[in-house]
Amino acid sequence: MKTIFKSLLAITVVSLVLSSCGNGSSSKKGALSSSVAEKVYVAPGEHDEFYAFVSGGFSGQLAVYGLPSGRLFKVIPVFSVDAEKAYGFNEETKPMLNTSHGFIPWDDSHHPDISQTNGELDGRYVFINGNNTPRIAKIDLTTFETTEIIEIPNSAGNHSSSFVTENTEYVVAGTRFSIPFPQRDMPIDEYKGNFKGALTFISVDPKDGAMDIKFQIMMPGFNYDLSHPGRGKSHGWFFFTTYNTEEANSLLEVNASQNDKDFIAAINWKKIEEYVNNGGGKKVPSRYAHNVYSDETHSATSTIKKEVLIVNPSDVPGAVYFLPTPKSPHGCDVDPTGEYIVGNGKLSADLTIHSFSKMIKAIEDKKFTGEAYGIPILDFDAVHAGTVKQSGLGPLHTEFDGKGNAYTTFFISSEVVKWKIGTWEVIDRKPTYYSVGHLMIPGGNSRKPYGKYVLAMNKITKDRYLPTGPEVTQSAQLYDITGDKMELLLDFPTIGEPHYAAGIPADIVAKNSKKIYKLEESKHEFVTKSEADSKVVRDGNEVHIYMTMIRSHFAPDNIEGIQVGDKVYFHVTNLEQDYDVPHGISMIGAQTSELLIMPGQTETFVWYPKQVGVWPFYCTDFCSALHQEMQGYVRVSPKGSKVPIKFTLDGDAVDAE
Ligand SMILES: [Cu+2]
Numbered sequence: 294m295k296t297i298f299k300s301l302l303a304i305t306v307v308s309l310v311l312s313s314c315g316n317g318s319s320s321k322k323g324a325l326s327s328s329v330a331e332k333v334y335v336a337p338g339e340h341d342e343f344y345a346f347v348s349g350g351f352s353g354q355l356a357v358y359g360l361p362s363g364r365l366f367k368v369i370p371v372f373s374v375d376a377e378k379a380y381g382f383n384e385e386t387k388p389m390l391n392t393s394h395g396f397i398p399w400d401d402s403h404h405p406d407i408s409q410t411n412g413e414l415d416g417r418y419v420f421i422n423g424n425n426t427p428r429i430a431k432i433d434l435t436t437f438e439t440t441e442i443i444e445i446p447n448s449a450g451n452h453s454s455s456f457v458t459e460n461t462e463y464v465v466a467g468t469r470f471s472i473p474f475p476q477r478d479m480p481i482d483e484y485k486g487n488f489k490g491a492l493t494f495i496s497v498d499p500k501d502g503a504m505d506i507k508f509q510i511m512m513p514g515f516n517y518d519l520s521h522p523g524r525g526k527s528h529g530w531f532f533f534t535t536y537n538t539e540e541a542n543s544l545l546e547v548n549a550s551q552n553d554k555d556f557i558a559a560i561n562w563k564k565i566e567e568y569v570n571n572g573g574g575k576k577v578p579s580r581y582a583h584n585v586y587s588d589e590t591h592s593a594t595s596t597i598k599k600e601v602l603i604v605n606p607s608d609v610p611g612a613v614y615f616l617p618t619p620k621s622p623h624g625c626d627v628d629p630t631g632e633y634i635v636g637n638g639k640l641s642a643d644l645t646i647h648s649f650s651k652m653i654k655a656i657e658d659k660k661f662t663g664e665a666y667g668i669p670i671l672d673f674d675a676v677h678a679g680t681v682k683q684s685g686l687g688p689l690h691t692e693f694d695g696k697g698n699a700y701t702t703f704f705i706s707s708e709v710v711k712w713k714i715g716t717w718e719v720i721d722r723k724p725t726y727y728s729v730g731h732l733m734i735p736g737g738n739s740r741k742p743y744g745k746y747v748l749a750m751n752k753i754t755k756d757r758y759l760p761t762g763p764e765v766t767q768s769a770q771l772y773d774i775t776g777d778k779m780e781l782l783l784d785f786p787t788i789g790e791p792h793y794a795a796g797i798p799a800d801i802v803a804k805n806s807k808k809i810y811k812l813e814e815s816k817h818e819f820v821t822k823s824e825a826d827s828k829v830v831r832d833g834n835e836v837h838i839y840m841t842m843i844r845s846h847f848a849p850d851n852i853e854g855i856q857v858g859d860k861v862y863f864h865v866t867n868l869e870q871d872y873d874v875p876h877g878i879s880m881i882g883a884q885t886s887e888l889l890i891m892p893g894q895t896e897t898f899v900w901y902p903k904q905v906g907v908w909p910f911y912c913t914d915f916c917s918a919l920h921q922e923m924q925g926y927v928r929v930s931p932k933g934s935k936v937p938i939k940f941t942l943d944g945d946a947v948d949a950e
Contacts, residue, residue, distance in 0.1 A: 372390070424451050493509045621640050642682075690732060853940070883899075
């Protein structure tokens with residue numbers, strides 16, 4: 294074992310040194326050649342061909358880039374508060390970050406996946422997982438906003454998530470860490486046999502996209518690393534890589550690398566769905582939050598759910614099998630035809646490919662070599678389709694171009710390797726700068742990949758950009774894959790860790806993009822639909838300001854009668870009904886962020902005045918030539934003062950009562 298680690302380490306060092314040296318003249322030639330520049334140049338005012346939704350990793354967000362330009366369009370806040378957009382700061386979105394552990398302002402987001410119809414990208418939603426406090430989020434691609442988050446109970450390190458089946462019947466989440474089930478106070482060294490791994494199938498309503506946990510399969514206490522749905526002939530199945538089939542609970546780098554082979558778990562979810570629909574499974578108490586944002590009320594609600602349906606795999610014969618796969622497999626990828634399941638053993642130099650047809654035959658012929666916790670282990674030779682030999686070091690993930698080729702990343706040898714499905718021969722390899730994790734081909738998770746580009750997402754950039762102190766950017770690299778050989782076109786920096794991405798032709802999404810929220814349709818509890826309706830209302834020590842904003846003033850803009858110790862709600866409606874005219878508002882001393890309010894939208898922040906005086910507020914989004922005039926004052930009197938509530942509308946003073 295130790296020798297393997299030492300030699301891997303030695304090769305890592307050598308390859309990093311080599312790739313650093315190679316970063317001189319040869320790559321400059323590539324990047325500066327005019328034909329390459331033309332391929333990524335999107336002229337001013339023109340649009341990119343693809344959207345790329347790139348995970349922000351430990352930033353907890355999702356970034357939207359254009360390809361091939363690599364231009365950043367938007368950072369969509371998902372699992373982390375975002376002061377720029379007031380996500381998690383305003384009263385409307387705070388419930389989105391509620392969990393069974395209370396309000397959680399951050400998470401680690403990893404794997405975006407786009408909704409599908411008939412195995413093809415339909416561009417309605419992007420789903421993404423939060424690893425740390427297990428959650429799945431849904432982003433609506435008409436508004437590019439997070440509109441639903443569901444917490445995953447009985448789960449931890451939610452890593453083999455979030456991947457959709459070919460009609461978006463389910464978005465699936467698998468636990469990385471197994472934990473006691475039910476969760477309880479117990480000695481950690483009694484892990485083996487007592488900890489369980491939950492694989493969670495979240496149904497997605499075909500009409501409105503509403504998510505709900507349909508069932509959880511309670512698997513043996515392995516680590517479930519990544520997953521992919523079957524498609525085409527294997528639609529109805531889902532595949533998960535496992536590691537730590539040793540069920541070690543300490544020093545996993547050694548203790549979880551003992552078995553020569555771990556497994557890919559093959560789950561016949563259609564069979565389990567049928568079992569559940571016929572009353573199978575057992576409801577068990579589990580607390581988890583389900584948070585939904587409504588476009589009608591511009592507000593989110595959080596509901597704590599109390600039970601979940603658990604399925605024990607040995608209760609559904611024929612639904613779950615293990616495919617032996619060498620050396621702690623990480624990536625688990627299914628080709629566009631649904632026939633091949635690629636398992637990348639991260640401690641192996643080879644890629645192992647299983648055949649779905651052979652798997653079905655082996656199941657029929659009962660070619661088992663044993664069982665684990667009642668789950669049959671299929672004979673390796675009976676399911677094995679082929680091996681890509683000595684293809685690189687540290688294979689992680691594979692994507693497909695839809696033309697019979699696969700592309701696999703190698704973390705240790707820092708490269709993307711192109712190989713042929715069926716002959717398993719390596720066709721091409723190109724270095725990445727450096728230590729690539731995932732890669733993405735638009736539609737690469739579907740039956741119809743758009744095999745024009747591959748995007749490699751790198752963990753280390755070292756000398757690739759101007760230095761910015763000890764912390765330097767992470768990056769993505771774009772390759773043209775239309776020819777036999779891959780061609781590196783572009784490097785661009787990313788936010789957070791560009792963990793994984795999902796890409797889609799822009800024309801599928803752009804036409805549905807919403808431009809404004811219609812004011813007359815707003816059902817926000819505190820909407821103010823015209824300036825004349827603006828008001829200030831005191832209710833005990835709470836004050837509600839119903840405020841409007843339009844170029845270039847607030848109504849009301851002078852408010853008196855506020856007292857130290859009050860809780861002041863600013864409910865602010867943007868009356869604009871034009872595309873791209875947001876306004877912002879911020880209040881001195883407010884312990885929250887600004888609000889950034891889209892046309893027709895209402896948002897709320899709370900201000901606790903602590904000091905007597907006259908305090909200004911202003912518009913934070915440069916909205917017009919008179920943006921600097923867009924301001925107002927709040928007069929704060931001592932607690933118990935006799936100053937009445939008073940405000941100005943259209944320059945005239947109005948008494949509240
Ligand atoms: Cu403004």
